[in-house]
Amino acid sequence: MSNRYEENKLIVFNTLSRKKELFVPLNIPHIGMYVCGPTVYGDAHLGHARAAITFDLIFRYLQHLDYKVRYVRNITDVGHLENDADEGEDKIAQKARLEELEPMEVVQYYTVRYHRNMDQLNVLRPSIEPHASGHIIEQIEMIKKILTAGFAYEINGSVYFDVEKYNRSHHYGILSGRKIEDLISNTRELAGQSEKRNGYDFAIWKRADESHIMRWPSPWSDGFPGWHMECSAMGCKYLGDQFDIHGGGMDLLFPHHESEIAQSTVANGKAPVRYWLHNNMITLNGQKMGKSLGNAMSLDDIFSGNHPLLEKSYSPMTIRFFILQAQYRSTLDFSNEALQAAEKGMKKLFAANETLKQLRIDKNAPSIDVQNIEKACYEAMNDDFNSPMAIASLFEAVRVINSLKANEGSSISPDEFEMLQKLLHYFIFDILGLNSEEGTGDHGLVDGLMQTIIQLRQEARIRKDFTTSDLIRNKLGELHIELKDGKEGTNWQMK
RNA sequence: GGUUUCGUGGCCGAGUGGUUAGGCAGCGGUCUGCAAAACCGUGUACAGCGGUUCGAAUCCGCUCGAAACCUCCA
Numbered sequence: 001m002s003n004r005y006e007e008n009k010l011i012v013f014n015t016l017s018r019k020k021e022l023f024v025p026l027n028i029p030h031i032g033m034y035v036c037g038p039t040v041y042g043d044a045h046l047g048h049a050r051a052a053i054t055f056d057l058i059f060r061y062l063q064h065l066d067y068k069v070r071y072v073r074n075i076t077d078v079g080h081l082e083n084d085a086d087e088g089e090d091k092i093a094q095k096a097r098l099e100e101l102e103p104m105e106v107v108q109y110y111t112v113r114y115h116r117n118m119d120q121l122n123v124l125r126p127s128i129e130p131h132a133s134g135h136i137i138e139q140i141e142m143i144k145k146i147l148t149a150g151f152a153y154e155i156n157g158s159v160y161f162d163v164e165k166y167n168r169s170h171h172y173g174i175l176s177g178r179k180i181e182d183l184i185s186n187t188r189e190l191a192g193q194s195e196k197r198n199g200y201d202f203a204i205w206k207r208a209d210e211s212h213i214m215r216w217p218s219p220w221s222d223g224f225p226g227w228h229m230e231c232s233a234m235g236c237k238y239l240g241d242q243f244d245i246h247g248g249g250m251d252l253l254f255p256h257h258e259s260e261i262a263q264s265t266v267a268n269g270k271a272p273v274r275y276w277l278h279n280n281m282i283t284l285n286g287q288k289m290g291k292s293l294g295n296a297m298s299l300d301d302i303f304s305g306n307h308p309l310l311e312k313s314y315s316p317m318t319i320r321f322f323i324l325q326a327q328y329r330s331t332l333d334f335s336n337e338a339l340q341a342a343e344k345g346m347k348k349l350f351a352a353n354e355t356l357k358q359l360r361i362d363k364n365a366p367s368i369d370v371q372n373i374e375k376a377c378y379e380a381m382n383d384d385f386n387s388p389m390a391i392a393s394l395f396e397a398v399r400v401i402n403s404l405k406a407n408e409g410s411s412i413s414p415d416e417f418e419m420l421q422k423l424l425h426y427f428i429f430d431i432l433g434l435n436s437e438e439g440t441g442d443h444g445l446v447d448g449l450m451q452t453i454i455q456l457r458q459e460a461r462i463r464k465d466f467t468t469s470d471l472i473r474n475k476l477g478e479l480h481i482e483l484k485d486g487k488e489g490t491n492w493q494m495k
Numbered sequence: 496g497g498u499u500u501c502g503u504g505g506c507c508g509a510g511u512g513g514u515u516a517g518g519c520a521g522c523g524g525u526c527u528g529c530a531a532a533a534c535c536g537u538g539u540a541c542a543g544c545g546g547u548u549c550g551a552a553u554c555c556g557c558u559c560g561a562a563a564c565c566u567c568c569a
Contacts, residue, residue: 018499038569051569091567173498178565182497200565227567249569254498256568279569280500286561290568325518326508331501331562338507341519348518351532380509388509392517399534406526406534466528473530484532491532 003066015276032243039076040110045296054279054328073126077107120316132230139225145267157207157221176254228259246273321346324387352398362411
């Protein structure tokens, strides 16, 4: 049996070349993918959801194409300097002091909450989820290599990456399009950075002062690794010196990923990543949603409807569908109207998937051209994971299904029925990763009860006892159960 | 200021140089006890101004507007 990746030419937009390129893995059928995960010092918000869902979609699709994917997504629990903290205190440590907790207590708390949110969004767990704090040794070893290679210098127990020297033999800016001359004039002089030779040099090891509570011993000082070391070290450890895909949000492009390339390149002698993929931001009134901007909406807020900007609550799957309705490289603008549109559209998609099961099957049924729809779905995904286009094609299938259902005497051939059922299953559940959120309890029991209720209402209607039939419909409506009367009986759906 | 993007019909959002994106909302019709659902039909959208072209929303230039990054950030 052939593998799907042989018949699907996958094209991805590589930030490195700013072009769409044919995706060719280093070691077919294996793929290594590293994605920058969250810094666990606060609750996950919509932006985290977009990054996670984007690369979940990619992970799922690569697997669907029969690739064997090792997906590494880190937990950042150390090393990020607070912007306005002169003493260089990192985010986790600061949060810990504020709440009088152990740093690892903060990490644990928010990691658990992050996982819960991701599970709600039906985001698959990565193959490996390494913590930066668990890889201090690997980071120290890598720093040693960089020092040995001569691309870093030590001052007062801190180690800095020598960007200027690196740029003489390599191109610092290869990913972000920046030129070092521009960096010189644009780097802000922050306090506490005066020990660097150049403003654009970055710390790969930082000496901790007395008050800094997260610290580790190293050959240079008691301190902590620099901002970008963890991804270089962990990516290398689990995926090798060079691997296929590195993902993350566009806001990480510079300096994070640019610096990662520089570090790994000098430590390992080769560029670490073949394809750089970046998801765009979610905006609110045209502005990036971000924790530091104070306009972030936590996922829990959205799921509960507990936020002044929310007209109602939105389910995790609504959020997932909303995000998948935009291509990952476009900004996506948040609004109640857009979310409600997504919610309705998704319900329609699920309903049609159920309706499919009720279609009349007939060997002699005319073709409905399922093959074309299938082709369009795969072509969309093969073109840089264009989920909105794939979804548009699925709605083509929805129209066909509903239209067959609406026209008495219409039927579908067994072959096409099977093909369509498989197609919908693949795309809705396996690739887009949606689930219907229904039947948390005993589905069989609920369905049985509903059939009885529907039958009683039907009998009332036949008696023209519309008082009773409307009462049933209204009471069920209060329970968010919607009855849908059709030519061949009544269906029900959670709304 | 530098780097990188973007500007599509009421809203969200795809898009190949010439053919319907799609969803939601709206309008007309069918169906229905009524409604909902569903189906059928329906929208002269591509910031502005030039240019290239037989033909451009799609290529080029300029203007206007917006965003991200240059500091932690998905």
